[in-house]
Amino acid sequence: MLIDVIAGARPNFMKIAPIIDAIETQRKNGVDIHFRLVHTGQHYDKKMSADFFDQLNIPAPHHNLEVGSGTQAEQTGRIMMGYEALLMEKPCDLCIVVGDVTSTMACSIAAKKMNNIKVAHVEAGIRSGDWTMPEEINRMVTDSITDYFFTTSDVANNNLRKAGIPEERIFFVGNTMIDTLYKQMPRFIKPEAWDKYNLTEKGYMIMTLHRPANVDTQDKLKELIGEIVNSSNGMPLIFPIHPRTAKMLEAAGISAPNLHIIEPLGYLEFNYLVKNAKAVITDSGGITEEATVMGVPCMTLRDSTERPETCTVGTNELLGTNPKAVAPAMEKLFSGNWKKGGIPELWDGKTSPRIVQHIMDIWKLG
Numbered sequence: 001m002l003i004d005v006i007a008g009a010r011p012n013f014m015k016i017a018p019i020i021d022a023i024e025t026q027r028k029n030g031v032d033i034h035f036r037l038v039h040t041g042q043h044y045d046k047k048m049s050a051d052f053f054d055q056l057n058i059p060a061p062h063h064n065l066e067v068g069s070g071t072q073a074e075q076t077g078r079i080m081m082g083y084e085a086l087l088m089e090k091p092c093d094l095c096i097v098v099g100d101v102t103s104t105m106a107c108s109i110a111a112k113k114m115n116n117i118k119v120a121h122v123e124a125g126i127r128s129g130d131w132t133m134p135e136e137i138n139r140m141v142t143d144s145i146t147d148y149f150f151t152t153s154d155v156a157n158n159n160l161r162k163a164g165i166p167e168e169r170i171f172f173v174g175n176t177m178i179d180t181l182y183k184q185m186p187r188f189i190k191p192e193a194w195d196k197y198n199l200t201e202k203g204y205m206i207m208t209l210h211r212p213a214n215v216d217t218q219d220k221l222k223e224l225i226g227e228i229v230n231s232s233n234g235m236p237l238i239f240p241i242h243p244r245t246a247k248m249l250e251a252a253g254i255s256a257p258n259l260h261i262i263e264p265l266g267y268l269e270f271n272y273l274v275k276n277a278k279a280v281i282t283d284s285g286g287i288t289e290e291a292t293v294m295g296v297p298c299m300t301l302r303d304s305t306e307r308p309e310t311c312t313v314g315t316n317e318l319l320g321t322n323p324k325a326v327a328p329a330m331e332k333l334f335s336g337n338w339k340k341g342g343i344p345e346l347w348d349g350k351t352s353p354r355i356v357q358h359i360m361d362i363w364k365l366g
Contacts, residue, residue: 003034004094006096014052016058016176019122040082094120118147123176125160127156152307152344197260204278211301240262274290291310
């Protein structure tokens with residue numbers, strides 16, 4: 001059996017690494033199961049791609065489609081064309097896509113149109129309800145043509161049931177990104193920023209912002225950063241910056257003595273900072289999951305989340321996009337009243353072996 005494992009953007013790499021490990025384990029045990037790693041090249045910056053492959057010990061891709069930058073439509077078209085050509089040369093038995101990036105949707109479409117190749121979606125069924133997010137469209141399109149749905153929570157299971165997906169095609173397995181987190185936690189690396197800014201455990205906060213609702217308007221970004229700075233009690237704020245956000249910060253002239261802008265970090269360095277932080281301030285989805293498992297308070301600057309279990313079970317709170325919501329959350333944090341949180345069901349570091357076992361059962365391998 002040949003499985004294509006698709007990766008294209010930074011969030012994918014943490015999710016595919018343990019799946020590849022699980023496939024390789026079964027192959028070494030004599031099971032007729034093989035993978036072909038396809039990197040679409042959607043993220044082509046070294047910090048967003050090559051460093052992650054190195055740090056997570058992901059093997060070199062068998063194929064790199066090298067699609068590069070472009071609009072949503074341009075990237076989608078180039079990914080579909082590149083992957084279709086690969087499938088025409090040598091089709092696979094199963095295409096595994098993860099998460100909700102453009103590569104996920106594009107490769108799913110190409111596979112289904114190429115002799116109806118079966119598609120397995122890891123992280124299926126999650127929904128934010130926000131159709132302004134490209135990721136939400138990617139999720140919905142991918143799930144509409146997926147054959148096997150591997151889910152992270154019962155909320156996702158119910159979303160799929162409501163969409164009419166038969167129970168026998170839904171597999172509640174947990175979260176592959178947490179597999180990677182548990183495996184790599186002993187290898188976390190102290191970044192240069194730790195000594196440069198004299199950081200101490202629980203003595204700083206780390207923040208990430210990249211969504212248009214927060215960063216694409218100078219006035220909104222300036223107000224948001226101002227609220228964060230003013231309510232931070234002077235605690236260092238470490239801000240590994242997305243290139244688009246960097247341009248907006250510079251144009252708006254935003255600065256503060258305790259606001260430290262740094263370059264994007266590798267996986268091991270970034271999560272070292274998350275693990276030891278007083279809190280995380282973000283508009284990302286995946287970071288809320290990692291913060292939850294590491295027990296770190298997390299403030300999410302979004303109006304909705306596709307990962308509600310990080311709020312109902314974990315350490316995350318959804319603040320919305322109104323900058324005025326920041327100060328009350330900070331007061332709650334500094335008063336010691338932040339919820340302790342727990343770890344969602346099956347986020348135990350064993351998700352990927354469960355996925356591969358289900359695939360083996362479906363194909364009657366082993």
